[in-house]
Amino acid sequence: GENVEQHPSTLSVQEGDSAVIKCTYSDSASNYFPWYKQELGKRPQLIIDIRSNVGEKKDQRIAVTLNKTAKHFSLHITETQPEDSAVYFCAASKNQGGKLIFGQGTELSVKP
Amino acid sequence: DTAVSQTPKYLVTQMGNDKSIKCEQNLGHDTMYWYKQDSKKFLKIMFSYNNKELIINETVPNRFSPKSPDKAHLNLHINSLELGDSAVYFCASSLQGGGGQPQHFGDGTRLSIL
Secondary structure, three states: OOOEEEEOOEEEEEOOOOEEEEEEEOOOOOOEEEEEEEOOOOOOEEEEEEEOOOOEEEEOOEEEEEEOOOOEEEEEEOOOOHHHOEEEEEEEEOOOOOOOEEOOOEEEEEEO | OOOEEEEOOEEEEOOOOOEEEEEEEOOOOOEEEEEEEOOOOOEEEEEEEEOOEEEEEOOOOOOEEEEEEEOOEEEEEEOOOOHHHOEEEEEEEEOOOOOOOOOEEOOOEEEEEO
16 A cells, blocks of 8 residues: 655754655655645645656755655755754655655754 | 635534534635644545545545535534544645645644543
8 A cells, every 4th residue: 555654753963963854655656755844733834845757856955855766755954953843744645636645754853 | 814724723522522624725726635633643634625526535434524615615524523533634735636736734623522
């Protein structure tokens, strides 16, 4: 069945360091991979996404890489700041219906 | 100007009651979704509607019945509430339902069953 595995479940870094979160998906038909940031008590907010025809995408301090062969994709945050602290979710979807299959989430803590 | 709005924000009720959650989007999107986020923060799709037509029903109990009067609204009615229904329910919308479209989430409805 469709499954997305996300690691690590918790990640603690010092301010200014980089953070990397990794996801693996099971359905080779998946072609859209968004990342969401969810602060405590708030809605999931889309921070970056990538489609299967692209290997890497960058937006300021955030980048996402995709390896279709290995069915892996990763989120990279550079120069982390305390306001980056949140739960981050990866997700995957394919053309049928557009439903998002989410990873389990990573709680990122950036210490000042 | 909230793009995807849900009401109520909080819902506390007794087991066995029936309740409804409403969702409206002003983005002009064709597709709307309901997701459930459990106590461990896991997000799972429940339903999806495309232009008022049900396209996804993820083996959700029959006690949950979505209704879409028009493409800007997707409501969720829950009958005979159970303890396990306690969760945060998020509505979302996307331009189209064919995949590859960013989904925008509402603020969520925190349902607590006593």
